[in-house]
Amino acid sequence: MKRSDLAVYFIMGTENCKDEPLVVLEDALKSGITFFQLREKGANALTGESLEKFALACQTLCKEYNVPFIINDNVQLALKINADGVHVGQDDAPIAQIREQFNGKIVGVSVHNDEEMKVAVEGGADYVGIGPIYETQSKADAKPAAGVSFLSKARRDYQDFPIVGIGGITTENASEVLAAGADGVAVISAICQSADRRETINLLK
Ligand SMILES: Nc1nc(C(F)(F)F)ncc1COP(=O)(O)OP(=O)(O)O
Numbered sequence: 642m643k644r645s646d647l648a649v650y651f652i653m654g655t656e657n658c659k660d661e662p663l664v665v666l667e668d669a670l671k672s673g674i675t676f677f678q679l680r681e682k683g684a685n686a687l688t689g690e691s692l693e694k695f696a697l698a699c700q701t702l703c704k705e706y707n708v709p710f711i712i713n714d715n716v717q718l719a720l721k722i723n724a725d726g727v728h729v730g731q732d733d734a735p736i737a738q739i740r741e742q743f744n745g746k747i748v749g750v751s752v753h754n755d756e757e758m759k760v761a762v763e764g765g766a767d768y769v770g771i772g773p774i775y776e777t778q779s780k781a782d783a784k785p786a787a788g789v790s791f792l793s794k795a796r797r798d799y800q801d802f803p804i805v806g807i808g809g810i811t812t813e814n815a816s817e818v819l820a821a822g823a824d825g826v827a828v829i830s831a832i833c834q835s836a837d838r839r840e841t842i843n844l845l846k
């Protein structure tokens with residue numbers, strides 16, 4: 642993957658959308674997202690067969706638009722349907738183990754400090770997600786908003802490593818995240834709830 646692939650990283654699960662999720666995803670793909678992550682969370686999250694079916698439908702749409710399709714947390718599902726990669730957090734399996742399972746695929750890791758960043762980079766992650774930059778409504782167990790200070794430091798320490806910012810990012814504050822050194826922004830609500838996704842996506846770049 643290229644760093645520029647992270648420019649507008651849309652993340653979505655069925656709980657994030659008022660409208661039909663696949664309609665939202667196709668509109669977002671048509672409107673120019675550059676990366677997609679299926680993050681199925683919450684009380685009514687799809688599971689089992691219905692999750693697999695939904696994931697396959699998302700994967701088909703992403704293939705049509707030549708956008709990488711990443712699955713959050715669910716390593717088994719990502720392997721089973723041959724997703725383009727997986728995103729894991731600090732509570733998931735160690736990066737070295739994930740890296741081995743996903744040879745040649747994309748592995749993203751959430752990091753919050755120098756140590757986690759070092760382990761992710763040395764463990765072979767393809768990109769890191771840093772956040773939450775701002776307060777977020779999309780992650781119930783999110784850490785407090787950290788601002789851009791750690792992101793800026795990570796960029797100083799790893800000048801060429803792919804970094805995406807996440808957490809409460811909107812068209813109003815995306816430029817601050819990019820100025821701090823992120824290659825792109827990861828968003829859920831800003832795109833899910835947008836009335837004009839093409840305009841929103843252009844304002845996130
Ligand atoms: N899902 C994510 N995607 C990104 C990405 F880099 F892709 F923007 N960064 C961070 C997260 C958060 O990941 P995690 O800490 O495991 O929590 P959750 O499983 O609730 O998402």
Ligand SMILES: [Mg+2]
Binds near residue numbers: 713729733
């Ligand atoms: Mg996770």
